[in-house]
Amino acid sequence: MLQTIGMQAKAAVPMMQKMNTDLKNKVLKAVGDALIGNTETILAANRVDMENGKTSGLNEGLLDRLKLTSERIRGMAEGLYQLVVLEDPIGEVLQMKKRPNGLIIGQKRVPLGVVGIIYEARPNVTTDAFGLCFKTGNVVVLKGGSDALHSNKAIVDCIRETLTENAIDVNAIQLIEDTNRETTTAFMKMNEYIDILIPRGGAGLIQAVVKNSTIPVIETGTGNCHIFVDESADLTMATDIIINAKTQRIGVCNACESLLVHEKVKDALLPVLAERLKEFQVEVRADQQASALMPGAVEATEEDWGTEYLDYIISIKTVTSVDEAIEHINKYNTKHSEAIITSDYMNAQKFLDEVDAAAVYVNASTRYTDGFEFGFGAEIGISTQKLHARGPMGLTALTTTKYIIYGTGQVRP
Amino acid sequence: MLQTIGMQAKAAVPMMQKMNTDLKNKVLKAVGDALIGNTETILAANRVDMENGKTSGLNEGLLDRLKLTSERIRGMAEGLYQLVVLEDPIGEVLQMKKRPNGLIIGQKRVPLGVVGIIYEARPNVTTDAFGLCFKTGNVVVLKGGSDALHSNKAIVDCIRETLTENAIDVNAIQLIEDTNRETTTAFMKMNEYIDILIPRGGAGLIQAVVKNSTIPVIETGTGNCHIFVDESADLTMATDIIINAKTQRIGVCNACESLLVHEKVKDALLPVLAERLKEFQVEVRADQQASALMPGAVEATEEDWGTEYLDYIISIKTVTSVDEAIEHINKYNTKHSEAIITSDYMNAQKFLDEVDAAAVYVNASTRYTDGFEFGFGAEIGISTQKLHARGPMGLTALTTTKYIIYGTGQVRP
Numbered sequence: 001m002l003q004t005i006g007m008q009a010k011a012a013v014p015m016m017q018k019m020n021t022d023l024k025n026k027v028l029k030a031v032g033d034a035l036i037g038n039t040e041t042i043l044a045a046n047r048v049d050m051e052n053g054k055t056s057g058l059n060e061g062l063l064d065r066l067k068l069t070s071e072r073i074r075g076m077a078e079g080l081y082q083l084v085v086l087e088d089p090i091g092e093v094l095q096m097k098k099r100p101n102g103l104i105i106g107q108k109r110v111p112l113g114v115v116g117i118i119y120e121a122r123p124n125v126t127t128d129a130f131g132l133c134f135k136t137g138n139v140v141v142l143k144g145g146s147d148a149l150h151s152n153k154a155i156v157d158c159i160r161e162t163l164t165e166n167a168i169d170v171n172a173i174q175l176i177e178d179t180n181r182e183t184t185t186a187f188m189k190m191n192e193y194i195d196i197l198i199p200r201g202g203a204g205l206i207q208a209v210v211k212n213s214t215i216p217v218i219e220t221g222t223g224n225c226h227i228f229v230d231e232s233a234d235l236t237m238a239t240d241i242i243i244n245a246k247t248q249r250i251g252v253c254n255a256c257e258s259l260l261v262h263e264k265v266k267d268a269l270l271p272v273l274a275e276r277l278k279e280f281q282v283e284v285r286a287d288q289q290a291s292a293l294m295p296g297a298v299e300a301t302e303e304d305w306g307t308e309y310l311d312y313i314i315s316i317k318t319v320t321s322v323d324e325a326i327e328h329i330n331k332y333n334t335k336h337s338e339a340i341i342t343s344d345y346m347n348a349q350k351f352l353d354e355v356d357a358a359a360v361y362v363n364a365s366t367r368y369t370d371g372f373e374f375g376f377g378a379e380i381g382i383s384t385q386k387l388h389a390r391g392p393m394g395l396t397a398l399t400t401t402k403y404i405i406y407g408t409g410q411v412r413p
Numbered sequence: 414m415l416q417t418i419g420m421q422a423k424a425a426v427p428m429m430q431k432m433n434t435d436l437k438n439k440v441l442k443a444v445g446d447a448l449i450g451n452t453e454t455i456l457a458a459n460r461v462d463m464e465n466g467k468t469s470g471l472n473e474g475l476l477d478r479l480k481l482t483s484e485r486i487r488g489m490a491e492g493l494y495q496l497v498v499l500e501d502p503i504g505e506v507l508q509m510k511k512r513p514n515g516l517i518i519g520q521k522r523v524p525l526g527v528v529g530i531i532y533e534a535r536p537n538v539t540t541d542a543f544g545l546c547f548k549t550g551n552v553v554v555l556k557g558g559s560d561a562l563h564s565n566k567a568i569v570d571c572i573r574e575t576l577t578e579n580a581i582d583v584n585a586i587q588l589i590e591d592t593n594r595e596t597t598t599a600f601m602k603m604n605e606y607i608d609i610l611i612p613r614g615g616a617g618l619i620q621a622v623v624k625n626s627t628i629p630v631i632e633t634g635t636g637n638c639h640i641f642v643d644e645s646a647d648l649t650m651a652t653d654i655i656i657n658a659k660t661q662r663i664g665v666c667n668a669c670e671s672l673l674v675h676e677k678v679k680d681a682l683l684p685v686l687a688e689r690l691k692e693f694q695v696e697v698r699a700d701q702q703a704s705a706l707m708p709g710a711v712e713a714t715e716e717d718w719g720t721e722y723l724d725y726i727i728s729i730k731t732v733t734s735v736d737e738a739i740e741h742i743n744k745y746n747t748k749h750s751e752a753i754i755t756s757d758y759m760n761a762q763k764f765l766d767e768v769d770a771a772a773v774y775v776n777a778s779t780r781y782t783d784g785f786e787f788g789f790g791a792e793i794g795i796s797t798q799k800l801h802a803r804g805p806m807g808l809t810a811l812t813t814t815k816y817i818i819y820g821t822g823q824v825r826p
Contacts, residue, residue, distance in 0.1 A: 097788070099786070099787075099788060103781060105787060107804075113799070195799055196800060210627065211627060214623065214624060216630075216632075216800045217629075218800070219629075234822070237822040240822065240824055241824055243824075244824035245824075248825055352521075358815060358816060359815070359816040359817075359818060360815060361818045362818065362820055363820040363821055363822055363823075364516055364819075364820025364821075364822070364823040364824075365823060365824045365825050367824075367825040368516060368818065368823065368825055369816075373512070374512075375512060375518075385629060386525050386526070386608055386629075386813035387609060387813070388801035390813050390814055390815060390816075391520075391815070391816045392816075400799035400803050401803055401804075402769075402770060402771060402772070402773060402803060403771060403773070403782075403787075403803075403805075404765045404772075404773055405774045405775065405781065406775050406776075406777075407774060407775055407776040408776055408777075409647070409650040409653065409776055410777040411654055411656075411657035411658075411661075411777075412661055412781055
């Protein structure tokens, strides 16, 4: 079964690689329309998954990721419409130049081939992954979490119907419906059929893929994201950014999980912040100095500094300098998104230079690390590794290049 | 011991990442001078390796890769001098733009951190790897083949002396001298210390690294490279290119291993080519149609089509069209370098579009796939995978990026 899926994916590659941009755009638009047109069918399937999820005791963060609404489906369609207007990167030739011997050497953007995506219970990943892969001429094979199986099947059915209506091989997108672990492990070793594997989900899933896959992997991110409030910070701005980064949406990888506060502003900041966090019922786990200023705070343990809560919990630590903040962040972070709130030029530049992460912010919420917010359209994930792509991955992350060389008989002396 | 090497490498990272370009260039120049100044010492060490290699029965291709001469050492120094004049990519900010919400988002080039290189008996890789890593602010840990141990030690000693003279942490480069297999396997799992692993050598080494490494790998290439002579080819040009690509240096990955000939030109081309190949004592393994035209040719087996000889051997197959040639190449090639010799515009474009390889040529020798020839200076290897870098890898292949975001208090609505 898995073998058949692999062969069908590979067979769809030449068709996808030759497809012109006009047709790709027409189909993306049609798929977006079909998603909206099938809202009731998709929501009905999603309700089955939500009921099952509640029964099996999924936590609030996971249920939030799983849940679809007509507004969220419209958002998924919107992601596809945004791709229509984005430039197709395939065929672009970078850096064509003439060498002294007369060879003309260019670097041409081409599709990767077959992209495998392993993800958890976020049905919106299904349309994002399809849209980005389709626009870049890649075939996609999806392995979603069992908790979202009904939602994903409804979405993929909708997409494949639209492909059929446009006389395109439906195997441009396939969903692996078998959700047992052995199938997933076998999928990670299909080097013959899959060119690149992108896991998207929690730390457990990602590490399992990194450890077991023999296919090249792009590691997408868990986010233990920090905000550091420097001594020169505008404290109203700091409070607004912390509240936004912590509470605007808790179940996402770019939410703030840990706060570092310069000791010189802790007295002015923390009591006010405690009041604001209380409004959202955020649990505070803090070191002694911070706890003393925040009624109801519990003492943080070593484990808290390294934890991505994905919940209404925040850890808080007092530091004595920007250097101590940077050192703490580089020790405990997951290389995702980090922010400094400051009015000091040197400290801002130092933080940008020395913090090792995919996205480093001055005076803004970490919640902006996102393909839409960066202007890429839908994103395939946020890479926290250093190879190929780092940060939100849009269209070009799903391409590779090949050198094309025009000669007139050159031989190497 | 390996643990110590890892810790020392990691400890050298901040120093390397902050080093300015002037100092890096000064050191590269000094290392080049030191290599030339120590030519006799290095050649003496290399003679030990060559004697050992002959005793243990290394084949001619491997001995050619191992051998150093004063000219080759000068070439290694030249590679470093060329790096001096190349622009330092570190710190470059790509695509800085202002979003509608006022956030200013840029993408900044930064070093990878610690680069591990696993290679065989080519001592020139030692200086190439050091030069490219040093210029890009990366720490390098080398694991060379046991056959080149004396040569590599002499070269690394020379480099570390120069680092000491410039008050730089010598652990910017370390050589793992323990050559047993367990050490190599342990090295491939040092995720805590090594950011990226680049194997450079034969198919066995590369596959062992791809299968066993838990560190992200850049797969560098074995090359089963083809030349296709189309019916419209200039046959004198074709003959010159084939002879060059096959015989100019046999032990390298971009040498031609297999020839495809359009049936309409086989009678005019092959007898002449047979004479030229005989001058270089190249063994011909051909299909029946080609064999009939080439005295002394033996019949090719299925295995020949997939073999990288690295020797004075070439396989030859007759085809009936450019499509058949492309299909054969995409089935048997290693995605390295492929060439068409043609005067036909449509066939040239079709070949460039449809052949899946890192470098695709029209009317030139495959021997040009090389960092120097592409104008990158020394190369770290030729990537035959599709992620991160494809083809000859120069400076930018050893960098990553991070997003830097300048805000004024933005929070996500």
